[in-house]
Amino acid sequence: GRAMPPARPRPRVGLSRARPRPSRRGLASARLWPCWRWRCWAGISAGGGGGIAAFCLRLARPRPRPRLLPGPAEHTRGAAAPAASAAASPARAPPLGSAAAGPEPPVPRSRERTPGHGRPGTGEGRSGVVAGPGPSADSRVPPAGTAQEALQERYRLGSLLGRGGFGRVFSATRLSDGAPVAIKRVPRNRVRHWGELPDGTSAPLEIVLLAKVSTGFPGVVQLLEWLELPNCIMMVLERPEQCQDLQRFIRARRFLPEEEARELFRQVLEAVRHCTSCGVLHRDIKPENILVDLDTGQAKLIDFGCGTYLQDTVYTHFAGTLSYSPLEWNDFGWYHGEAATVWSLGILLHQMVCGEHPFRRGQNLSWGQLPLPQRLSQECKDLIRWCLSMNSLDRPALEDLFCHPWMWDIPLP
Template sequence: MALQDPTDYLPDPNVLEPMALQDLSDHQPDPNVLEPMALQEPADSPEHPQFGSSDPDRDPDASKKTAVVGPSVLVPAGLQDPADPLPGPSALDPVAPKFPGASKHRRIGDQTRFRAACFTDPTPVPFDEIYEVGEEIGEGGFGTVYEGISKFLHEQVAIKFIPKCETDWYIEIPGCSKPLFAEVAVNLLLKRPPLSPYIVHMLEWFEEEDRYILILEYPQPCKDLLKFMVNNVQRVNESQTRSLMYQAVLGAKHCLDRGVFHRDIKLNNFVINTTTNQIKLIDFGCSDLVKTSGYLGDFTGGVCPPEYYRDLKYEAGPTTVWSLGIMMYTMVCRCQPFNSLEDTMHSSLSFNVRVSTEFQDLISRCLTYQPTERATVEEILQHEWFQQGHISEGAQDQGVTGSSDGQE
């Protein structure tokens, strides 16, 4: 049942060549038909990864993050995502930016003290006095992203423009006196220290009469992970997949620990630094706060779990795990795991390449039909497949010791 990628493959499990970015148009699932999807380049894909798009609600899980290093040299040593406390009922303390052009600008032309500790208010200085806008690098259903540069720090950033509309969602978060535009709110939750190195963070934001402007990190050199996979004529082997997916799982776990449901985890919503092979989660346009009661109705995101088709209901944790399972399978097999809606509803899995028993078991745990029987993010990190010697001992210790209350 393998879905074929139009690219010709010359499998070589020992080589992973860096390559150019590509993107897949967001797939909006039809509850009646699940079209087979091969890994492929869309006809009109932009050259660069899209760093943001939109829609957002919550209730935290908890645990800790980590460093990851693999002998395959896919992941640099020392990537660490330290302990992650749950969002407290009274404090939202985003990290003071190393960056903000606004901070420097205010010291120059504005005596107002820069409130780096919170960022709950938009930067009061006019956007065009601080940043120059470059070429477009991505466009989605909720916004358009451009390269940009700080006029004061002369550093590259990604700039996302989001037009205001009547359907905009606003969220109340701890430490803020009023509801905030949803995509800004979830970015602020993720900005609380300690930061995760596996997420592209918002540096600051602006509000204008007809739009919001988000200033985002812009890792360089980077490519989105889907394009990285599609353009690579050699298959990514299990060892390489393990190193990349460990980081992806930590990024997803950090979101849940902060009470953020990304809701659109897929290959082209991760970027890979082609020098260090570090990956980061991008695009929080479909995000919501984690709700203990779950979500009912329309699914805003790219990868629907089977419970959505069955009940039109889904939850943050099990849906995140389902999406991670789809990612893992696709990276190794270079095709989608399910050929039809019927296959999805029966969790009919097969593998078109030779993979280890441990890998098959982990994929099966992530893609279990019943959400209550699916692995948790913590169980993924503790699974034998991730413990086979390709993750550093320090990474293992930090990555799997988190408890459900966010304390060690």
């Protein structure tokens, strides 16, 4: 039949069971109960109702365990403890940084290996100042590496100017002299490449490139100051009193007359030539990245977040705006720096004189001829089509653009 389960042994009558040994937690609770009872009595008798509430909050809050500082701090009776704790705890981001907090969509970034592309460790905060004309010549701004004064004590934050995968840009005013500036906040995890400034300081590549091209040249936005915080990079940039990006400048007028477009286009060419002479490739030339001073008509190239070092060999990774990428990148996955720049300049000129992107409606470039309005001069049409040649070898060099008849308002024969 069926096997019966073994019978349980009956306890002997008159013998008590062995009591279980108390756990360590129980012993600790038993030992601490007199202490907690005394604290409760002290809290109740000290402050009445308010004392009880405060005491309950104090009991609910976990008490941190004391940390022993290794090394000399143990032998100096805590004399070195404040300095060690200040160095170990990262600097707190000022309200200017926290105002732009929030998730932002990622943006495709280049992966070329550049000098100093490694990411350094987070420190308690670093800063730097790039001297130059205008607002950056203020001697009251602290020198590099001594950012002890908080940004909110030197600048008054204004409205949001722009946002994107790079971060956010705010208008601000420098309190020392009332100069208008722009403060760009880039989350630290968005910084993909790092470089080295002339003084040996490690900095994001965008700051390194700006330091190469912005000092003393009016066609590129001036970097006034930068600050590295644990969670973000803050850049203080010049901002004209009355300014507008070229995209809005064109939309307000539908399109620009050739005379006005010629002057602005020449300034952009000079800025691009200056950058290439400094060994910098911008890689994101478009109307949104060109600032127009409405008082003086000066055009300034801004936003070097997609920039890199100029090289003679091909680039095999793209950074910038895909709608401005050259045909060779879309077809073969490579491009040369100068040929890609000329291509984007051709799109820029088309947007100036036509008011729209040449390929917004999906025109097929294999048709050969790009349709252009009849009102444009033949010289302007020739320059746009030359820059937008399907074969990169057929496009002009930067210096060829300066010599084109349209740039000098000379009719073609």
